[in-house]
Amino acid sequence: MRRDVFQAIADPTRRQIISLLANASLPVNAVAHNFEMTRPAISKHLRILLDCGLVTIRKEGRERYCTVVLSELAEVGKWVSQYQHFWSDFQEPYISRRIPLKRRKEDL
Amino acid sequence: MRRDVFQAIADPTRRQIISLLANASLPVNAVAHNFEMTRPAISKHLRILLDCGLVTIRKEGRERYCTVVLSELAEVGKWVSQYQHFWSDFQEPYISRRIPLKRRKEDL
DNA sequence: TCATGAGGTAACCGTTTGGTTACGAAAATA
DNA sequence: TATTTTCGTAACCAAACGGTTACCTCATGA
Numbered sequence: 362m363r364r365d366v367f368q369a370i371a372d373p374t375r376r377q378i379i380s381l382l383a384n385a386s387l388p389v390n391a392v393a394h395n396f397e398m399t400r401p402a403i404s405k406h407l408r409i410l411l412d413c414g415l416v417t418i419r420k421e422g423r424e425r426y427c428t429v430v431l432s433e434l435a436e437v438g439k440w441v442s443q444y445q446h447f448w449s450d451f452q453e454p455y456i457s458r459r460i461p462l463k464r465r466k467e468d469l
Numbered sequence: 470m471r472r473d474v475f476q477a478i479a480d481p482t483r484r485q486i487i488s489l490l491a492n493a494s495l496p497v498n499a500v501a502h503n504f505e506m507t508r509p510a511i512s513k514h515l516r517i518l519l520d521c522g523l524v525t526i527r528k529e530g531r532e533r534y535c536t537v538v539l540s541e542l543a544e545v546g547k548w549v550s551q552y553q554h555f556w557s558d559f560q561e562p563y564i565s566r567r568i569p570l571k572r573r574k575e576d577l
Numbered sequence: 578t579c580a581t582g583a584g585g586t587a588a589c590c591g592t593t594t595g596g597t598t599a600c601g602a603a604a605a606t607a
Numbered sequence: 608t609a610t611t612t613t614c615g616t617a618a619c620c621a622a623a624c625g626g627t628t629a630c631c632t633c634a635t636g637a
Contacts, residue, residue, distance in 0.1 A: 408585090424582095425585095
């Protein structure tokens, strides 16, 4: 098993679990009720998320509350942001693609 | 085969290919020489990247030049940026975690 | 004390993944 | 024309994935 953050978020179910837990910490069964698959399947997904630090589990009575650790997504954010100027308007403003360099010097 | 961008970047070799092609478009063999695996293995990875739009391939003589389409990473960037304020200092300054709400009202 | 509910996990299964070797097509070159 | 180079891909393989059912432990509540 590879089990890094990139592999963890590759599965759509696991991304949904992350979204779900971003709103509130939930017991395992509560998580499972949001999906059309059995609890063991969700348990496995949670295991993967736990292994790579994306969730923590707090025991409370007979329930296990799952909490997402969103800061673990920083690695992914950092990696994609290297290339962000290829699609973000913020880093690559529209005007820079329309006005030739010579004209821009005059503007300054 | 699922073949979405999240699954494409799950593999470390494919992430390296993306980094490599971010500098320059390269023929398939040139890509393969950067890795310790056979050309068919790289060819398969390129196929996956091609299928989900992360690279385009331009035929030139007997060579196929691979170009990365970094804007396809926008989907990933968008997804992770939802949660960015959980690790970015810019969006969640240190002071907001230290001063209680009552005190902050006075500050305004 | 006994039944119930929460949840982990083993065993199993079909499909996918990520690699290999072997082969063939097309372009370039001798 | 014959050979070499670039590349795709088929066939194969072991391991990982993503799901299931079955069973177990432990805490709760009647």
